[in-house]
Amino acid sequence: MDKWLVLFVAVAALSSISDAYKILVIFPLPGRSHGILGVNVVNHLLQAGHEVTYITPFPVKDPHPNLQQLDVSANFDIMDENLSDVKRILNKEIDFSNPMTMFQFTIDLFTKTVEDPNVVKVFNDTNQKFDAVVAEWMFTDSYAGIATIFDCPLIWFSTIDPHWIVLSLIDESTNPAYVPDSLSSTIPPFDFKERVTGLFIQIVCSAFQYFYWDGVVEESFRNVIGPYITLRGKEIPSFYDVNYNVSLFLGNSHVSLGQPIRLPQNYIPIGGYHIETKVKPLPDDLQKLLDNAKNGLIYFSLGSNVKSKDLPDNLKYGFLKIFSELKHTVLWKFEEDLPNLPKNVHIVSWAPQPSILAHPNCILFITHGGMLSTTETVHFGKPIIGIPVFGDQFTNIERAVKRGFAIKVTLSYTMLDEFKAAIDEALSNPKYKNKAKELSAIYHDRPMPPGKELVHWVEHVIRTGGAPHLRSPALHVPFYQKYYLDLLVLIVTIILVLVLAVKLLLRVFLISKKDLKKKNQ
Ligand SMILES: *[C@@H]1O[C@H](CO)[C@@H](O)[C@H](O)[C@H]1NC(C)=O
Ligand SMILES: *[C@@H]1O[C@H](CO)[C@@H](O)[C@H](O)[C@H]1NC(C)=O
Numbered sequence: 307m308d309k310w311l312v313l314f315v316a317v318a319a320l321s322s323i324s325d326a327y328k329i330l331v332i333f334p335l336p337g338r339s340h341g342i343l344g345v346n347v348v349n350h351l352l353q354a355g356h357e358v359t360y361i362t363p364f365p366v367k368d369p370h371p372n373l374q375q376l377d378v379s380a381n382f383d384i385m386d387e388n389l390s391d392v393k394r395i396l397n398k399e400i401d402f403s404n405p406m407t408m409f410q411f412t413i414d415l416f417t418k419t420v421e422d423p424n425v426v427k428v429f430n431d432t433n434q435k436f437d438a439v440v441a442e443w444m445f446t447d448s449y450a451g452i453a454t455i456f457d458c459p460l461i462w463f464s465t466i467d468p469h470w471i472v473l474s475l476i477d478e479s480t481n482p483a484y485v486p487d488s489l490s491s492t493i494p495p496f497d498f499k500e501r502v503t504g505l506f507i508q509i510v511c512s513a514f515q516y517f518y519w520d521g522v523v524e525e526s527f528r529n530v531i532g533p534y535i536t537l538r539g540k541e542i543p544s545f546y547d548v549n550y551n552v553s554l555f556l557g558n559s560h561v562s563l564g565q566p567i568r569l570p571q572n573y574i575p576i577g578g579y580h581i582e583t584k585v586k587p588l589p590d591d592l593q594k595l596l597d598n599a600k601n602g603l604i605y606f607s608l609g610s611n612v613k614s615k616d617l618p619d620n621l622k623y624g625f626l627k628i629f630s631e632l633k634h635t636v637l638w639k640f641e642e643d644l645p646n647l648p649k650n651v652h653i654v655s656w657a658p659q660p661s662i663l664a665h666p667n668c669i670l671f672i673t674h675g676g677m678l679s680t681t682e683t684v685h686f687g688k689p690i691i692g693i694p695v696f697g698d699q700f701t702n703i704e705r706a707v708k709r710g711f712a713i714k715v716t717l718s719y720t721m722l723d724e725f726k727a728a729i730d731e732a733l734s735n736p737k738y739k740n741k742a743k744e745l746s747a748i749y750h751d752r753p754m755p756p757g758k759e760l761v762h763w764v765e766h767v768i769r770t771g772g773a774p775h776l777r778s779p780a781l782h783v784p785f786y787q788k789y790y791l792d793l794l795v796l797i798v799t800i801i802l803v804l805v806l807a808v809k810l811l812l813r814v815f816l817i818s819k820k821d822l823k824k825k826n827q
Contacts, residue, residue, distance in 0.1 A: 327437040327768050328357045332452065333463075334419040335444055336363040336381045338610035339678045343465060343558060346580040347440060347760065348373065354761040359436070361425060376424045384414055390611040393618060395695060396719060409519065412446035413526055420452075420530050429455060429534050437768045440556070443472055448523055450548050451531035455538070459553040459772035461764060466677060466698055467564035468557050468573060470508060476552050477570035477778040478788070482508050485567050491704030493565070520545075550781055553772045554763055558677065560756070562749035563684055564705070572776035574763050578749065579756035580678065581685050585664045592637075592662065595652060599635035602669035604729075605662050607639035609674045612695050615641040624722040626651060628729065634669070637662065663688055669739070670732055675703040675712075683711070687746030689738035691728045693717050710741040 329351055333344025341364035348360050357372045363382060365375040394400050419425060428434055429452075436456045441449040443462045453460035464472050469488035470479040482504030484494045490507075492500050524545040532542045553572065560577035569575070588596065596603055606625075608614050614622075622644070629636040630648030640653040647653065659679070662668055663686040673679045675692040680702045683690050690712045692703030706712035713728040715721055732738055754762070767773045786792055 326355050326357060327765070328359070328435060329764065330359045330361070330436045330439045330452070330456070332361045332419075332439065332441040332449055334361055334363065334378055334381055334415060335442065336379070336385045338364075339676055340442065340444075340465065342580055342678060343463070344442065346757075347463065347556075350579065350757045350760050351764065354765070359428065361419065376422070376428060378419050378422045378425065380422055381415060381418055384411070384418055390613075390696070392608075392612055392616040392695070392717075395612075396618065396717065400696075408445060412444055413448065413522065415444075416446055416448040417526065417530055430537070432538055438553075438764060440764065443555075445471075446523065447475065447549050448526055448530075450552070451527045451535075451545070453551075454543065454548050455531060455534045457538075457540075459767050460551060461554045461556060461767060462552055463556045463558070465558050467559045468555075468567060468569060468575070471511070472555060473570070473573070475550065476555055476572055476781065478780040478783075479508060479512070480567060486565065489698065489701055491701045491708070493705070493708050551772075553767045554776070556760060556763065558681075560681075560749060560752075562745050563681060570776075570778040570780075572773060572778070574759060576756040576760045578681055578685055579760050581660055581682060583755055583757070585661045586658060588658060588661045588665070592654070592658070595635065595637065596662070596665040596667045599667045601634045603635045603637055603662075603665070603667050604629075604632070604670045604672065605637050605639075605657075605659075605668055606672040607657060607659065607674075607679075608693070608695065609676050609679065612674060613641050614639060618719065620719065621721070625725070628722065628726045632729070632733075634733070660686070670729075672729075675699040675706065677702060680706060683742065684745050684749050687743045689732055689742045691715060691725075691732055693721075693725075709745065711738050711745060713738070 331344065331348050331351070333340055333347075341362065344360070344362055345364070345366065348358050351358050352370045352372055355372075357374075359374045359376065361376045361378055363377075363379045365377045365379070369375055388394060389400060391400075420429070434456070436458050438459045438461055439449075439453040439456065440461045440463055441452065443449075443464050450460055450462075462472070462475070466488060470482075470485065471488065473480055483501050484496065485504075486492045486494070487504055487507050490504070492504075496504065527545045527548065528542060535542050555573045557573060557575040558577050558580075559575045561575070563577055587593070606614075617625075625638075626644075626648060629638075629651045632650065634650065636651045637657070638651060638653045639655070639657045641655050644653055660682055663671060663682055668686075668688060670691065671679075671683050671688045672691045672693065673683070675690070675694045676699055680690075683706075690703075690706060692699075692706060692712050692714045693716075694700040694703045694714070695717060703712060703714050707714050713732055715725050715728050780788070
């Protein structure tokens with residue numbers, strides 16, 4: 307009898323444990339939007355009852371009891387604040403064109419994160435166990451090794467639309483003849499030049515990776531991650547085995563926001579999961595402002611990195627003059643006091659963006675076009691005027707323009723006329739609003755909210771021991787086999803041999819004929 311009781315208790319205990327998993331979530335980049343994406347992954351997992359250890363430069367106060375935060379705010383030390391200085395961008399003093407700078411930054415960030423004392427404490431504890439690692443993929447595969455330390459499944463998180471570099475980690479490169487590169491704003495069908503450019507970029511990047519970058523990453527894996535694997539009494543595997551051992555990719559994307567490209571079974575788009583299903587109520591003053599905006603409210607924000615207060619005076623006051631001539635209410639996220647505001651213009655130093663966009667009286671959003679802002683505009687179905695400043699913002703806005711719900715204005719000292727024309731066009735032509743509404747309807751028409759999907763797939767990976775059944779068979783098929791180059795070689799060889807044989811036969815035949823003739827003469 308006792309034996310059965312013990313068994314019963316053991317089974318009950320096991321089944322209750324197996325519902326809650328221990329998950330390590332890694333979003334080390336000290337950028338606000340990356341922090342928002344990370345903390346919302348964490349929140350969904352916590353709400354589902356899991357225990358989360360979270361490596362972040364943005365630790366929250368009073369964390370959830372099931373949340374352990376590993377503070378890597380020291381990562382801010384290697385971030386160049388000047389990169390988002392509006393005046394330097396306007397004066398074209400900042401050069402984003404050297405990809406080496408970015409690659410080097412990603413590896414520096416990795417080393418800094420993993421060597422942070424708060425992280426070392428956990429990695430060095432051989433009793434520490436995790437059921438899965440969820441890590442942001444930001445142009446380096448280095449973090450893959452962390453799942454190897456804990457001998458658990460690796461789940462990548464991609465912040466942008468699916469593209470060939472990440473897809474080649476779980477399936478194969480996309481075809482540049484009809485799939486755009488991650489930083490290109492081209493939309494298929496491509497013309498000849500676009501197709502060739504796409505192919506060229508893909509070949510050059512792949513060669514760079516194969517001949518140089520993979521070696522750098524492998525070395526950093528051996529030096530930084532290797533000791534923790536040895537500490538657990540295991541051999542350090544080759545980085546190839548670590549890198550192509552991805553269980554799942556979660557993508558901050560959705561087909562309503564990007565391109566309808568083919569995806570492998572273990573790429574799950576969850577774009578929009580960071581937006582709460584019920585938006586938070588607005589603070590009283592903003593609620594009143596929006597309720598009373600009879601002619602509609604225009605919301606203007608350049609995001610969290612670029613500060614409107616740093617704009618040169620001619621732009622600041624130029625914008626104000628343009629706004630003052632409108633009959634609409636304008637809400638501008640501006641980080642300091644601004645004297646002599648026109649009656650219809652209001653400034654806030656911090657703005658609850660989703661709650662503002664959710665209000666029916668908000669009719670236009672003027673934005674830098676970051677991935678989160680772009681997602682939020684489609685979520686709430688609002689047209690935009692895009693003023694991209696750096697990074698993927700150019701691509702996001704360019705794509706939004708091509709999809710018909712945005713007008714682009716280029717940031718420059720002389721942008722005022724263009725800006726005014728854009729506002730007039732956006733307010734008078736209903737096509738932008740209608741397109742935004744149409745895309746929003748597509749965006750919301752899903753079987754399951756994206757946050758639920760996130761949790762489901764993370765649990766699925768853990769429940770099925772790394773979800774090997776989802777992995778693409780294309781992953782380990784070498785290039786020459788995929789394109790049947792071996793068959794081609796075989797066919798060409800056979801043809802050559804045949805041709806040679808025929809030639810040889812003919813010669814022998816002709817010679818013997820000649821001989822015959824000679825004899826007959
Ligand atoms: C990690 O643990 C190893 C072995 O226990 C020890 O030699 C090493 O000093 C530890 N490292 C840190 C940074 O605590
Ligand atoms: C590959 O992934 C599995 C889980 O899916 C994990 O247990 C294993 O340690 C990983 N192997 C390597 C070399 O990272």
